[in-house]
Amino acid sequence: PEIVLSLPILRYLDVRFNDFEGSLPSALFSRNLDAIFVNNNRFINEIPPNLGSSPVSVVVFANNKFTGCVPPSFGNMGPTLNE
Numbered sequence: 039p040e041i042v043l044s045l046p047i048l049r050y051l052d053v054r055f056n057d058f059e060g061s062l063p064s065a066l067f068s069r070n071l072d073a074i075f076v077n078n079n080r081f082i083n084e085i086p087p088n089l090g091s092s093p094v095s096v097v098v099f100a101n102n103k104f105t106g107c108v109p110p111s112f113g114n115m116g117p118t119l120n121e
Contacts, residue, residue: 043069054078054098067092077101090114096121 042048043065050073051066058079064086066074073096081102089097090111095118 040065049073051075062086064088072096074098085109087111093118095119 040063042051043063048069049071051071052073052075054075055078058076058081060081061083062076062081062085067086067088068091071092071094074092074094075096075098077098077100079102081099081104083104084106085099085104085108087109088111089109090113092115094115097115097119098121
């Protein structure tokens, strides 16, 4: 939900195994987060194109229903991404 993204000191987003569905909001990747875990839900559509704007060191998308390709901006994550 959008309310989660408005939390001022949010550093880790872990919504694994919740059966959430819908699209991931692009605002998620504009936040200064350390880790994003959205695996094992029912997220759909493409991963937002601004994925590479995120400074996360860990991001997990596994076991959802995403379509399309990994956004080209993913290549911008090299300096911070560990896994």
